[in-house]
Amino acid sequence: MHIAEGFLPPAHAIAWGVASAPFVVHGVRSLTREVREHPESTLLLGASGAFTFVLSALKLPSVTGSCSHPTGTGLGAILFRPPIMAVLGTITLLFQALLLAHGGLTTLGANVFSMAIVGPWAGYGVYRLLRRWDVPLMVTVFFGAFVADLSTYCVTSVQLALAFPDPGSGFLGALGKFGSIFAVTQIPLAVSEGLLTVIVMRLLVQSSRGELTRLGVLLTKSATAAAKSGAVAR
Amino acid sequence: MSRNARINALLLLAVAALAVLPLVLGLGDHKEEPFAGADAEAETAITEIEPDYEPWFSPLYEPPSGEVESALFALQAALGAGVLAYYFGLRRGRRQGEERALTASGDATAPGNTPEGD
Known part of the structure; x- marks a missing residue:
């Protein structure tokens, strides 16, 4: 999903930067508030960022015969909500742009928009929706992470198709081309990311029950009862 | 092994299988450069669509x-x-x-x- 340095025309690069900036600024505010009000969550925040670091460094072979990597943004979005993930994702993308020549500074805005904004929000949205339908926690976590991963690559395909419409078949033709490179390759990787996120969440349920309850991922008995009775009253 | 650990091990095994199967089945054989990065393939696609496109900025450090x-x-x-x-x-x-x-x-x-x- 990394659009390489200089590979978006200046107007597009600037537009995506402008679109991403408010999300990141808002995210920094949420992050500082979270750390100030709940200093004990700093460790878990670090772990969520670390998960993104590991997963976005894992280049895995896929069914299309090319390699790509997961994003690791679903976990942090589910735990701390998407605004905070916007910051953690941006840090990861900056590291890769500056040290690995992977992605770039001119394309940072576009890459942040796909991986640190749309991915986390889409994954979080699916997670919340499934939770409302009483789907078991680990199933919601799987689909949250799966959607966060796959939607990121769909956005990258759209971004490239907007910048480089096919001379013959236009935007849609280009979208098909970039989509077949990114989105199709990503499907099995998104499954992998879903499974890895479930493993980490299972470990968290065992080790950090109190923290997960405070973050609303695990419901206390009274909260479950309240939700049930609320549902009945409605 | 506890039930919990067994489930985690199975999940990890599934992830490993998903990564290894494309290699074992030779799904990259039809390509000139098997298992290249999707990011690099996108760069190639861009130059196919717009052969004149020149990246206007290069990484500070490579x-x-x-x-x-x-x-x-x-x-x-x-x-x-x-x-x-x-x-x-x-x-x-x-x-x-x-x-x-x-x-x-x-x-x-x-x-x-x-x-x-x-």
């Missing part, structure tokens, strides 16, 4: 060789894995310490009092 690049990728993964391992190790140690403290205080005050986990 790893001088594939070896250095893979070292930096390994560093990124190692940093992340280290922090994750620290987190879970610390949690585990804390929980064990709490349980031990509970058992100790339970023994001292009320012998019949069974300690509750967290």
